[in-house]
Amino acid sequence: MNSLENEAKKLFSGPGVYSFKDRKGGVLYVGKSINVQERIFQHLKAEGEKSKSMVSSSCKVDAIPVASELEALLLEAELIKKYLPKFNSRAKDDKHALYIKITKNDVFPKVLTSRKGDDSRSLYFGPFPSSSTVKKVLRQIRKVIPYCTQKSTSRRECLYSHLRLCSPCPSYITKVKDKDNRYRLTKIYKNNINKIIDLLMGKKTSVKRKLEHEMNDASKRQNFEDAARIRNQITELEYITQPFRNPAEYMANPNLLEDLREREINSLYKALKNNIENLNLPERIECFDVSHLSGTLSTSSMVTFMGGVPNKNFYRQFKIYGQKTNDDYYMMYETVKRRIKHFKDWGTPDLIVVDGGKPQITAAKKAFVEIGVNLPLVGLAKKLETIIVPRGEKFLEINLNNNDPAIHLLQRLRDEAHRFARKYHFKLRFKSLVG
Incomplete structure (x- = not known):
């Protein structure tokens, strides 16, 4: 013992x-x-x-x-x-083993939980140690990719369709009279099922690439509501899978996660060291994001990664007050200014990252000047994932390969700051609605 x-x-x-x-x-x-x-x-x-x-x-x-x-x-x-461990009670009894079953050959494939059967027309993933584990896996996936659990279509759309967790709902698709539109919706549904299969096989990159293609396609068609919805799916995917690796990779290298994080930090340092004075190895990085609804309920967030890992003890949320609560520049300035007043009790970061480009960096620099500090600072511009580095009154743009570990670290930081800001914003919004 x-x-x-x-x-x-x-x-x-x-x-x-x-x-x-x-x-x-x-x-x-x-x-x-x-x-x-x-x-x-x-x-x-x-x-x-x-x-x-x-x-x-x-x-x-x-x-x-x-x-x-x-x-x-x-x-x-x-x-x-x-x-097949002895003390995992049902591990050796395949009759009781639980699987995720996908009825691949159905017109509208279903995602179900199942004791493994002999249905060669279906795909099985597992076994999982308990029903709660299966439910947790499917709950995580459904946050990103909607699917149907009804065993057959009905006259009414299922409850989950109203929650956008089954979209498009097969019960709705079958009622669509226009043949072309029905075909389009069926294809969307089947594409969702293929993404779920990819995710269960550890192919997160493939799923993300498909979502990005759909988002860009929606933007080109000026369907901005769909584009925004898919963007949120990508953010949620990044959050629940950060950084996602196939189980076989962990089994081959138990130190995989530690190795990946070390590689990301070293790669970021290498990319920035010649362009930022007095930059130390960025073991502690803070990232800032702002959020508001037409100038109301203005909030911002700060997330902290230490050693490439989120440290929620140093997450902070800010309410923004004043006359300029719909001004992203002012909100970033106010947030950074309030943060750097707490160096003694919150600690000092090796690097500050702002979500955005030149305006957000300029706002952060203004706060630095007023408080009298000079910290390594970069921005991550959304469109091309360009790293923006201030150089006096000018700006240097650094474009790394999408597969560069440094970009992966910055993306995780940015996505986590965005998620945390949205979470706080929605919390305040809910409070305002219910009084």
């Missing part, structure tokens, strides 16, 4: 998948948690007979850090399938 406690103390406290092993290295149990160290200590202190038996049989505990809940869910399922 003491040796397991000592091993647990050395493990990380972030999200990941862990395993208890016997004297010969055999895997006895596989689990997941958003706080691996805390969860393992819970196992060690548990009073249940099963937990006591597992702990007494164990001589070692290992863990693999991951970047997101979705990765943890999929990796846990893969490891259970590979090792």
